[in-house]
Amino acid sequence: MVSEPLRPSICGSDLQDVPPTMLHLIRDCWSEKPEERPKMETVRGVLKAMHHGGNLMDHVFTMVEEYANNLEGEIEIRTRELVEEKKKSDILLNRMLPKQVAEKLKLGQSVSPESFESVTVFFSDVVKFTNLASRCTPLQVVNLLNDLYTMFDTIIDEHNVYKVETIGDGYLCVSGLPHRNGNEHARDIAEMSFSFLKNLETFRPVVAGVVGLSMPRYCLFGDTVNTASRMESNGKPGRIHISAETNRYLTEIIGGYRTESRGEVIIKVSLYNKGY
Incomplete structure (x- = not known):
């Protein structure tokens, strides 16, 4: 169903005294297509030609023109502000x-939970962080974590890795989701881990910053996360500890990596996993 535009009729005996130029101008101003409507300068020029000399209408149109120009400028400013806030x-x-x-x-679309068959999960923490924190002021602890996580975040940007969350001194990230990358997830986490260790050699614990968020997170669930957590808690300081499955990816599927067996690691009660 198409509705007719609401426009008053401008034909009839009541308009016989109206100059044709004025009728044409009115019809042009009422055009349904904005680009076909005359600009304010054109309207003013037509009216001036019809009414020689300055009069009240000139003053009115001058005021309307100034208002329109100011309004356009205000809209432009507000639009820029809106774009910046959106960014x-x-x-x-x-x-x-x-x-x-x-x-x-x-x-406005819903995000349903999704299962990923093959990913590599990374956990890390600061060795003896509780003892370290007890000997520092709260501000020193915040500065330490800020410096550490800023360095980690910069390194992650160079790899196909997604940072999931930080909890205290714990750092959790993953490769292979939400963007699947075949078997490359093991390589991405391994190379990222090497970069972490290399940059920790020059790490210094004093910078200013803010750490801490209160916001929704993209969370991970499953045995893979639990296995990664156990690998982290049973790891040695300054070493990269990986599961048997990650070791298989790096040494057999991807190749080019050398690992060292660390024996079996307790994953759950009475459940062991070989670590490297």
């Missing part, structure tokens, strides 16, 4: 959630 919101949302998930949420 800030997008940056914040992309820090909280994977880009693919954030885009769906912005479109």
Whole structure:
């Protein structure tokens, strides 16, 4: 169903005293297509030609023109501000959630839980962090973690790895989700781990910053996460501890990596996993 535009009739005996030029001008101004409507300068020029000399209408149109120009400028400023705020919101949302998930949420789409068959999960923590924190002021602890996590975040940007969360001195990230990357997830985590160790050699614990978030997170669940957590808790300081499955990916499927067996690690009660 198409509705007719609401326009008053400008034909009839009541308009016989109206100059044809004025009728044409009115029809042009009422055009359904904005690009076909005359600009304010054109309207003013036509009216001036019809009414020689300055009069009240000139003053009225001058005021209307100034108002229109000011309004356009104000709209432009507000539009720029809106674009900037949207950029800030997008940056914040992309820090909280994977880009693919954030885009769906912005479109109002629901994000259903998804199962990933092959990923590599990374856990790390600061050795004897509790003892270290007890000897430092709260601000020193915050500065230490900020410096550490800023370095980690910079390194992660160079690899196909997604940072899931930080809890205290614990750092959790994963490769192979939400973007599947075949068998490359083991290599990505391994290379990232080497970069972590290399940069920790020059690590210094004093910078200013803010650590701590209160926001929704993209969470991981499953035995793979539990296995990674046990590998981290049973690891040695300054060493990269991996499971038997990750070792198989690095040495047999991908190749080019040398590992050393560490024996069996307790994953659950009465359940052991060989570590490297």
